[in-house]
Amino acid sequence: MRTWNWILTAALLGSSFIGTSAAAQQAADSQPAAQPTTPAAALAAQPSQPDASTPASTSTAQTTPAAQQPTAPAPPAAAPQTMDQVVNLFIEREHGLIKALASRTPVVETYLQNLANDPQLGPVPSQDHYFLGRMDMGETVDRKDYLKEEEKGFQTRLMGGFAKLYKVQYQPLGFSWMVYADRTDFDREHYDFSYIRREFLGDVRCLVFDVKPKPKSGRGRFLGRVWVEDQDFNIVRLNGTYYPAPRNSYFFHMDSWRLNLIPGYWVPAYIYSEEGDFSAGVKNKMAFKAQTRIWGYDLKKGIKDDELTQIRVDSVKDDSPTAQDASPLQAEREWQQQAEDNVVERLTRAGLLAPEGDVDHILQTVVNNLEVTNNIDLPRPVRTRVLLTAPLETFSVGNTIVISRGLIDVLPDEASLAAVLSHELAHIVLGHNLGSKFAFNDRMLFSDEGTYQNLGFKHIPEEEQAADKKAVELLKNSPYAQKLDNVGLFLKALQARATILNALLTTHLGNPLAEGGTVNRLTALESQGPALDNSKLDQIAALPLGGRVKINPWDDKAEMVKTAPVAITSARDKMPFEVTPFYPRLARYGAGAAANPTPNATPTTAANTNTGN
Ligand SMILES: [Zn+2]
Numbered sequence: 094m095r096t097w098n099w100i101l102t103a104a105l106l107g108s109s110f111i112g113t114s115a116a117a118q119q120a121a122d123s124q125p126a127a128q129p130t131t132p133a134a135a136l137a138a139q140p141s142q143p144d145a146s147t148p149a150s151t152s153t154a155q156t157t158p159a160a161q162q163p164t165a166p167a168p169p170a171a172a173p174q175t176m177d178q179v180v181n182l183f184i185e186r187e188h189g190l191i192k193a194l195a196s197r198t199p200v201v202e203t204y205l206q207n208l209a210n211d212p213q214l215g216p217v218p219s220q221d222h223y224f225l226g227r228m229d230m231g232e233t234v235d236r237k238d239y240l241k242e243e244e245k246g247f248q249t250r251l252m253g254g255f256a257k258l259y260k261v262q263y264q265p266l267g268f269s270w271m272v273y274a275d276r277t278d279f280d281r282e283h284y285d286f287s288y289i290r291r292e293f294l295g296d297v298r299c300l301v302f303d304v305k306p307k308p309k310s311g312r313g314r315f316l317g318r319v320w321v322e323d324q325d326f327n328i329v330r331l332n333g334t335y336y337p338a339p340r341n342s343y344f345f346h347m348d349s350w351r352l353n354l355i356p357g358y359w360v361p362a363y364i365y366s367e368e369g370d371f372s373a374g375v376k377n378k379m380a381f382k383a384q385t386r387i388w389g390y391d392l393k394k395g396i397k398d399d400e401l402t403q404i405r406v407d408s409v410k411d412d413s414p415t416a417q418d419a420s421p422l423q424a425e426r427e428w429q430q431q432a433e434d435n436v437v438e439r440l441t442r443a444g445l446l447a448p449e450g451d452v453d454h455i456l457q458t459v460v461n462n463l464e465v466t467n468n469i470d471l472p473r474p475v476r477t478r479v480l481l482t483a484p485l486e487t488f489s490v491g492n493t494i495v496i497s498r499g500l501i502d503v504l505p506d507e508a509s510l511a512a513v514l515s516h517e518l519a520h521i522v523l524g525h526n527l528g529s530k531f532a533f534n535d536r537m538l539f540s541d542e543g544t545y546q547n548l549g550f551k552h553i554p555e556e557e558q559a560a561d562k563k564a565v566e567l568l569k570n571s572p573y574a575q576k577l578d579n580v581g582l583f584l585k586a587l588q589a590r591a592t593i594l595n596a597l598l599t600t601h602l603g604n605p606l607a608e609g610g611t612v613n614r615l616t617a618l619e620s621q622g623p624a625l626d627n628s629k630l631d632q633i634a635a636l637p638l639g640g641r642v643k644i645n646p647w648d649d650k651a652e653m654v655k656t657a658p659v660a661i662t663s664a665r666d667k668m669p670f671e672v673t674p675f676y677p678r679l680a681r682y683g684a685g686a687a688a689n690p691t692p693n694a695t696p697t698t699a700a701n702t703n704t705g706n
Contacts, residue, residue, distance in 0.1 A: 163193035165357030176288040182326035187279050194230045199390045200444040201228045203268040204483045205383035210371045215665045223596035268385045271349040272361040274315040283310040295679035298323045327359040350675055353682040354647040362646045363675040384672040388646040389444030432532035433491025443541040447479040447651035459511050466571045479651040488550040488603025489517040490528045498642045503635045503670055508576030509583045519563035525556045545601045565617050581621030586634035586669050588612045627664040635669035
């Protein structure tokens with residue numbers, strides 16, 4: 094039975110984890126997948142089945158029953174004959190979208206890296222910033238932040254862009270400004286539209302238009318280009334800036350993408366921003382790149398605390414007859430379970446945890462490998478969940494291990510994934526149980542924005558050290574024992590940027606992987622493996638953000654991204670821990686192709702064979 098489990102992992106991860114990683118180097122000696130009938134192949138194939146991947150059909154009922162989907166608008170009565178008619182149609186659709194999403198309060202996350210020029214690597218991060226909040230898509234697009242900052246005030250409400258008063262001050266809301274072209278005045282009185290050409294974005298044929306504000310139409314008007322799909326005439330992508338800017342502030346450039354996640358509407362999902370010019374002689378040194386992601390459209394709008402209290406009071410009484418009383422140990426475990434369930438449910442409701450899904454199959458398989466090879470037999474199975482945010486973090490509550498989307502993204506291989514999971518598994522094995530106080534329901538009554546102030550799962554230093562020690566022990570008995578060089582390399586890459594990427598390394602619920610610019614997780618493994626060497630193109634120590642886990646912005650489901658390997662041609666291609674532009678493969682609702690662009694291209698069996706031993 095045990096060996097069967099290993100084979101399952103190797104194949105499963107070969108196609109969906111390792112296959113997408115540093116696979117560029119291995120692409121040459123990979124063969125077409127030759128294991129179509131193993132259980133793993135069946136498992137790995139699931140995400141591409143229409144039922145599993147279509148949003149809002151199966152999953153929303155389970156996680157977020159309250160929010161209702163907007164009803165799809167009627168398709169255009171007659172096909173437009175002229176480009177003028179097309180312009181009228183997409184203006185109308187844009188207003189329809191603004192109305193349809195007006196009751197939504199999605200989560201919006203911006204991760205920004207300031208850039209400095211490095212002679213070998215080109216523009217590299219020199220500093221970073223992180224913003225996370227809920228965006229009210231109602232009358233005025235507004236935003237409430239999960240992370241409390243000292244500097245607040247009038248600037249918070251400043252329209253898009255950032256103010257340059259005495260120092261550059263980024264405005265979180267500014268990065269999400271381009272969810273719409275123009276919230277209030279997207280019409281022919283304020284804008285000129287000119288048709289450019291037809292173009293495919295992914296599977297979707299688009300008509301491309303340039304959009305320019307008319308003279309004297311006011312400040313902060315959209316200036317740029319829109320892509321309009323040619324069936325219902327919705328805008329699917331916007332690219333440009335706002336013009337003219339108010340005094341003492343700037344609008345930056347944005348590339349904004351929408352996804353067809355519900356019938357009839359294309360929902361704002363990703364916005365990339367970039368500023369900076371590193372050509373010779375340029376005086377303005379301000380440079381950054383930033384990814385903004387929006388998700389949680391289907392979350393319930395925040396309920397007031399008093400309403401919640403009423404609901405809870407009704408359900409406190411438990412009349413169910415029990416066959417027998419719990420033993421003291423059983424009672425203790427029940428209690429832990431109750432706390433764990435409360436926390437998982439609350440974090441999911443706050444839009445911070447993905448519902449259980451495909452990524453968890455991979456995580457659980459890796460955890461299972463560690464358990465089986467170490468003869469760990471726990472009273473309750475270990476569960477895993479994906480934290481939807483970018484900062485690199487793991488924590489555990491009860492028997493649930495949580496790992497952030499950003500951390501899964503940057504890990505170079507399965508052994509490194511096993512390493513970060515082993516630390517949390519060690520906490521569970523050692524009985525370092527935190528959070529039992531959350532078995533009291535009153536402790537779950539806080540606003541979504543208050544999540545980070547109310548929940549926390551940080552261990553004391555002694556428990557951290559004990560968990561690291563145990564983790565190394567678990568890894569050395571595991572199928573990953575021969576691969577710990579890669580873990581060492583990852584930790585070195587992390588150390589190399591630990592002083593710079595403070596925001597990415599600031600955890601909000603668990604212990605940080607690095608503190609004060611020094612990596613403090615699994616330090617015993619840091620010396621393993623070769624020295625970090627940027628000039629070695631086959632040495633991939635850490636990956637850019639965004640390459641592995643994809644979040645469905647409507648229902649928060651997480652799935653593994655499937656990308657074809659791209660060869661690395663210079664050290665600048667490595668981009669460890671960095672943000673990059675977005676290029677989602679667009680597909681129409683229900684087509685299922687977005688999740689599965691190149692079904693045959695990914696499995697790299699060369700990687701598989703290395704995994705199991
Ligand atoms: Zn820990």
